[in-house]
Amino acid sequence: MVLRSRCKFGPVLVLFQLGYVALLLLCVTHLRFARAETKTVVQKDAEFDVTYNDTVTSDNQTIYAFNHTVxxxxxxxxxxxxxxxxxxxxxxxxxVRQKQAVLSFQVPLILRGLYQRKYPYAHVGRTLCQPPTRTLTETQYFFVDVSTLSSLGTHYQLRISRVDSFTLHTDKKFSFTASPSQPQYFKYVFPDGVDTAIVKVNSEMTFPCSVMSIQDIQCPVYDLDNNVAFIGMYQTMTKTAAITVQRKDFPSNSFYVVVVVKTEDEACGGPLRFYPLRPDELIDAGNRSKTLDVVVSPAINSDVYVMGMLFCLGIFLSFYLLTFLVACVENKRSVDRVTVVYSKYIISYTLLFPLSERSLESVTGRSRQESLSSIEEDDYDTLADIDSDKNIVRTKKYLCVSDLARKDKRVLSKKYQIYFWNIATIGVFYALPVIQLVITYQTVVNVTGNQDICYYNFLCAHPLGNLSAFNNILSNLGYVMLGLLFLLIVLQRDIIHSRALDRNDLNALECGIPKHFGLFYAMGTALMMEGLLSACYHVCPNYTNFQFDTSFMYMIAGLCVLKLYQKRHPDINASAYTAYACLAAVIFFSVLGVVFGKGNMVFWIVFSVLHILATMLLSTQLYYMGRWRLDSGILRRIVYVIYTDCIRQCSGPIVDNSSLTYIVWLLFCLSRAAYGLLKTPNDFASYLLAIAICNLLLYFAFYIIMKLRSGERIQCMAMVCILFTAVVWGFALFFFFQGLSTWQKTPAESREHNRDCIVLSFFDDHDIWHFLSSIAMFGSFLVLLTMDDDLDNVQRDKIFVF
Structure with missing residues (x-):
């Protein structure tokens, strides 16, 4: 019965409750309108440069009216x-109500920082947006409305003042003070004849962190920490910031320079403050005022761009001209040499022709007898299979190039040509996604205006089209042009050698270092790819794409080491697949180091262990010339060798040149591994590249020393290349270590290292590094190509292996 009665009166109760709620809403609305009718609105005629002290409550609203001549x-x-x-x-x-603009803000101004921390500011200063006017001056009214919901009343001070130094003048420095609640912005108008300007903002104070923004002349102006990144171009800064501005990007031929001090310093690499205890906790921001100065200077014009491009082309085309002249001289000498040899051959043939067959046989027999008597028994191995078993060949105490040049030349040529085709394929598949990615980076920078994405030298970054730093891209042209020139030089030598083989020239068949040009072609291609990828990296250099700039540097270092080893070990050099697989592993660890290596001790321990193991395996492979195997018995054989050669041998182990070299190399690698574990460098990619370059330099120095110790000599052309390359490398490294930017720090800290252009007002120190390093690499390749030219007429069984 109870349930049935409730169901019967349920709809009535619902209607009653709805009526009650409607009555309450009607009462609240009536009270609100009644209260609004009692609110007092006071309008005052106000004047500039007068401080108004007043109190506002929820019951009154004050309007200040200003008659303003814009x-x-x-x-x-x-x-x-x-x-x-x-x-x-x-x-x-x-x-603040103006013509074509409205500015509103609350005081205290609440600005949010990281993790939604709140910072209140009771002192606020804002510059009013300047609406466009048709004449130089125009009279306008604007109003300042003051209101609050506080019933107790809040006391405030209001002051409106004119900014006489609102417009910036070309090449005139202006100083000012800003804070998070008191941003500053100024206007700049392009003068006639200036199409590009560079805006520089500097401060003696590192912190507080600031933002410099370039915005078009429009209202509203975004001049607070929480909205300054909405439009225009902007940079965070500690001590310096610079943005290059082009007239074509601003229809009004003018722009605003906005400077905002951030509420926190994390964006500029400053200390991370404490976490708030509650989400709504207000944190005292303290004194964050910063004194800065701004200056706008004209940037370079189109004539400087043309001069920069001509300068770059002229430098590298001069190498083509010099190479052509040297080739002409060498060709003339070769022709003269062939003529002399041919003349001697005609004279000798004429003298020998009147001799009788008997006298000729006696002469031939005597020479053969003298030749046999001059051979000592110790000069050759008496084993029957010495000429067929490569294991026995490599047990000789002193090996010659002929001992390690037994394979068919055509087979070896095809083997080494694979280096070229593989690196060309790798380059294509590597470069295409890189180009696509950097174009995307540049598009993001241009669309968002966030210039913290890319680490340029902003004091010498000259835009062209959509590219922000065209000069850094242009300076990489040398790698491409000199890489192509090296390929042409190698092609000429390859053609000459092929023609000599076709006519069965004994010098080409049996003398000198065996000539295989596949690795040289690969080196030239790698140099060209280094230029292309370095240019791609400098489209938007940053933390995530640094490996684009270094990948082919690893390739070049590895190929040079392989070429040095191939000179004396043509039969046992690594295959292209093995070599590129090892280089791929190096690049893989480079990427891992960039992403996970910073301060990660576990990564450094794993890398150091793998580095030491790889070094030991490679050194063993080189020392035993490939005649060893890695299996379950390797540890037993190592213990046996140590016992027989070091413990039971009374005189101690014999240390020859090869073993001494590998010992030095092992010690170097161990020292580098120990340095990495102790210091854990932040720039892992550069650390790994330094290891590769140092290994190359050690091996190159060893090769030169052993070449001279073996009684060989270095010809004039090779010596000139060595001295020239060493000098250029010295100057190149000087400019490299100037460090104009670094992605290991925040963008704001990186800009502290920025410097002005030093050559033609177009190229900076890093561009000079590009010029000199491309020339130095080209010279290094020439050294590898020419350093053994003195052996072209020496029998291979007289050329020592080391």
Whole structure:
């Protein structure tokens, strides 16, 4: 019965409750309108440069009316102070109504930082947006409305003042002070004849962190920490910031330079403050005022661009001209040499022809007898299979190139040509996604205006089209042009050698270092790819794409080492597949080191162990010339060798040149591994590249020393290349270590290293590094190509292996 009665009266109760709610809403609305009718609105005629002290409550609203003569060269600034305690709970709302613009802000101004931390500012200063005017001056009214919801009343101060130095002048420095609640911005108008300008903002103070923004002349102006990144171009800064601005990007031929001080310093690499105890906790920001100065200077014009491009082309085309002249001289000498040899051959043939057959046989028999008597028994191995078993050949105490040049030349040529085709294929598949990615990076920079994405030298970054730093891209042209020139030189030598083989020239068949040009072709291609990828990296250099700039540097270092080893070990050099697989592993660890290596001790321990193991395996492979195997019995054989050669041998182990070299190399690698574990460098990619380059230099020095110790000599051309390359490398490294930017730090800290251009007002120190390093690499390749030219007429069984 109870349930049935409830169901019967249920709809009535629902209707009653709805009527009650509607009655309450009607009462609340009536009270609100009644209260609004009692609110007092006071309008005052106000004047500039007068401080107004007043109190506002929820019952009154004050409107300040200003009669303002708008000038294109002057601005207006509003300054407000809240003097009452506890105003954060009921802040004052200030609304500035102008022609074509409305600016509103509350005081205390609440700005949010990292993790939504709140910072209140009771002192606020804002510059009013300047609407466009048709004449130099125009009279306008603007109003400042002051209101609050606080019933207790809040005391404030209001002051409106003119900014006489609102417009910046070319090449004139202007100093000012800014804070998070008192941003500053100024206007700059392009003068006639200036199409590009560079805006520089500097400060003696590293912190607080700041933002410099370039915005078009429009309202509103985004000049707070929480909205400065909405439009325009912007950079974070500690001590310096610079943005290159082009007239074509601003229809009004003018722009605003906005400087905002951030509420926190994390964006500039400053210390991370404590976490708030509660999400709504207000944190005292302290004194974050910063004194800065700004100057706008004309950037370079189109004539400087043309001169820069001609300068770059002229440098590297001169190498083509020099190579052509040297080739002409060498060709003339070769022709003269062939003529002399041919003349001697005609004379000798004429003298020998009147001799009788008997006298000729006696002469031949005597020479053969003298030849046999001059051979000592110790000069050759008496084993029957010495000429067929490569294991026995490699047990000789002193090996010659002929001992390790037994394979068919055509087979070896095809083997080494694979180096060229593989690196060409790798280059194509590597470069295409890189180009696509950097174009995307540049598009993001241009669309968002966030210039913290790329680590340029902003004091010498010359844009062209959509490219932000064209000069850094252009300076990589040398790698491509000199790489192509080296390929042409190698092609000429390859053709000459092939023709000599076709006519069965004994010198080409049996003398000198066996000539295989596949690795040289691969080196030239790698140099060209280094230029292309370095240019791609400098489209937007940053933390995530640094490996684009270094990948083919590893390739070049590895190929040079392989070429040095191939000179004396043509039969046992690594195959292209094995070599590129090892280089791929190096690049893989480079990427892992960049991503995970910073301060990660586990990564450094794993890398150091693998580095030491790889070094020991490679050194063993080189020392035993491939005649060893890695299996379950390797440890037993190592212990046996140590016992027989070091413990039971009374005189101690014999240390020859090869073993001494490998010992030095092992010690070097161990020292580098220990350095990595102790220091854990932040720039892992450069650390790994330094290891590769140092290994190359050690091996190259060893090769030169052993070449001279073996009684060989270095011809004039090779010596000139060595001295020239060493000098150029010295200057190149000097410019490299200038460090104009670094992605290991924040963008703001990186800009502290920026410097002005040093050559033609177009190229900076890093561009000079590109010029000199490309020339030095080209010279290094020439050294490898020419350093054994003195052996072209020496029998291979007289050329020692080392």
């Amino acid at each position: 000038s294109r060269n002057k601005g207006v600034r509003v300054t407000v102070d809240v003097l009452s305690e506890g105003a954060e709970s009921s802040p004052i709302l200030f609304v």
